[in-house]
Amino acid sequence: MEYTHKPVLLDECIEMLNIRPGGVYVDGTLGRSGHSREIARRLNGGRLICIDQDTAAIQAAEERLAPWRDRVTLVHGNFSDLADILRDAGVSGVDGALFDLGVSSPQLDDASRGFSYMQDAPLDMRMDDTAALTAWEVVNAWSQEELRRILYEYGEERYAPAVARAIVRARETSPVETTLELVEIVRSAMPPAALREKQHPAKRTFQAVRIAVNGELDVLPPMLEAAVDSLNPGGRLAVITFHSLEDRIVKQTLREQARGCTCPREFPVCVCGKKPKIRLVTRKPIVPGAAELSENPRARSAKLRAAEKCGLFDI
Numbered sequence: 269m270e271y272t273h274k275p276v277l278l279d280e281c282i283e284m285l286n287i288r289p290g291g292v293y294v295d296g297t298l299g300r301s302g303h304s305r306e307i308a309r310r311l312n313g314g315r316l317i318c319i320d321q322d323t324a325a326i327q328a329a330e331e332r333l334a335p336w337r338d339r340v341t342l343v344h345g346n347f348s349d350l351a352d353i354l355r356d357a358g359v360s361g362v363d364g365a366l367f368d369l370g371v372s373s374p375q376l377d378d379a380s381r382g383f384s385y386m387q388d389a390p391l392d393m394r395m396d397d398t399a400a401l402t403a404w405e406v407v408n409a410w411s412q413e414e415l416r417r418i419l420y421e422y423g424e425e426r427y428a429p430a431v432a433r434a435i436v437r438a439r440e441t442s443p444v445e446t447t448l449e450l451v452e453i454v455r456s457a458m459p460p461a462a463l464r465e466k467q468h469p470a471k472r473t474f475q476a477v478r479i480a481v482n483g484e485l486d487v488l489p490p491m492l493e494a495a496v497d498s499l500n501p502g503g504r505l506a507v508i509t510f511h512s513l514e515d516r517i518v519k520q521t522l523r524e525q526a527r528g529c530t531c532p533r534e535f536p537v538c539v540c541g542k543k544p545k546i547r548l549v550t551r552k553p554i555v556p557g558a559a560e561l562s563e564n565p566r567a568r569s570a571k572l573r574a575a576e577k578c579g580l581f582d583i
Contacts, residue, residue, distance in 0.1 A: 275302030276567045277508060280554050281366055282306055284506045284574040290314045291363030294354070296347035296495070298325050299372040301332040307366070308336035317357055319343045319350075321396035324374065346396065348487035350494040361500040367491070370510040371395070371478060373566065383478060385470040388448040393474075393481045403477050407450060408443045412436045422485065422513065423476030430457040431473055450474075475511065485513060492521045496545050501579035504549065510569050515553065522548060522575050549574040 275281075281303055287293065289312040295304045298320035308316050316339055320326055326344045333340050343353050347367060354362070375381050375395065382392035382403055393403035406415075412432050419428035434457035435444065444450055454470040455463065463469055479485060495505050505522075509515040528544035553571035560567055 274564065275300065276368065276564065276570045277554065277556060277560070277572045278302065278306060280572055281506050281508070282310075284549060284554075284572065285364040285366060285504050287311070288314065288363060292359055292361070293317070294319065294350070294362050294365040294495075294498075296350065296365060296367040296491070297369065297372075298329055298342075299368060300325070300374060301329045303366055303368060304329070304333060304340070305336075307364075308333060308340055311336070311339050314339060314363075315359075316340045317343060317354065317359065317362075319345055319347050319353060321346045321399075322372070322375065323397060324378075325372070328374075346487065347491050350491055350498065354498055359498075361503070362498050363500055363503045364505070365495045365498065365503075366506045366508075367495070368508045369484070369488075369514050382447050383474070385447060385451050385468055385474045388446050390446060391444065391450065393478045395482045399482075401481055403481050404443070404445070406477050406480050407435060408439050418476045418480045419473060421476075422479040423472035423474075424512070425472040425476060427458060427462065433457070447474075450477075479513075485517060488514065488517045489521050492518065493525070496525050496575070496577065499546075499577035501577055503577045504574060505546070505577075506572060506574045508570055508572050509553075510571075515571050515573075518573055519553075522546065522573060526575065544578055546575040546577055549576050 287307060287310045289310065291314045293307050293314065294317045295307060296319045298304055298318040304316060304318050318329060318340060323344055326342050329342055341357055345353055371383055375383050379387035379389045382389045391403040391407055415435055416428045416432035419425040419431055425431060431454055434453050438444055438453045444453065451470045454473050458469050499505060507518050509518055525545045526548050528542050529538045529540055530542055531538050531540050550573050553573050556567040556570055
């Protein structure tokens, strides 16, 4: 199939990374290889480390990145293990790192993966198909209170108690096996007004279960800290988020890394000795323009934040 996919905020990511031909870069969320292709084609003597926990993404990248395979290293792994991955690759520092968070378009489009609430499939939702935990186990084995918690915290579902009760009540008769079964259970728990909303009634529930299955939020702070530590002076970090929970974590973590001194304001001199590790390149997130949104409606919630590693004379 001809490769026509254009990744989210592509031009903005390339600009933020400030790519040097001989530099070392990381694409921590390879996906369809769209960002990686544009990074790799700009390298001449440089190196690109591509990471993805989805084996399908790694396999597809062999063809999509074929013209630049001499400068690309493909790694099947989780970006939460970034420090170990870079060490195993013999990389002591990188000049740029990009992370495009959330579920990828191929995972959404492949009905068999169970990410979509629009197509019927077994309850799976694993980004890494070798992982043990699936959506089936979350939906059928987790307690009502734990379901309520993840629906409220990860899905920001205002009807979380009702949806959790409905799931537990349904599985008492027989296990919930498929995505559309779960959709109907969610619908049954919603008041009529909620069913008339523009947003699909199961969207928040599916988001919550997916995040729980893949541990998406738990890995963000340590990954971001490892990414900052891996940057060479002047190196850039760029992160794309797709919902408020991710963006809040990225925003807070980058601000902490850029803060430096934590002494109380009334102290006449700094005694903590902490120095800022990065400077924020984007004070406010970059969002897609009208032209990109018309081509790719899935980009509508994307936000890009970037930071640069401080050099010796910056601190």
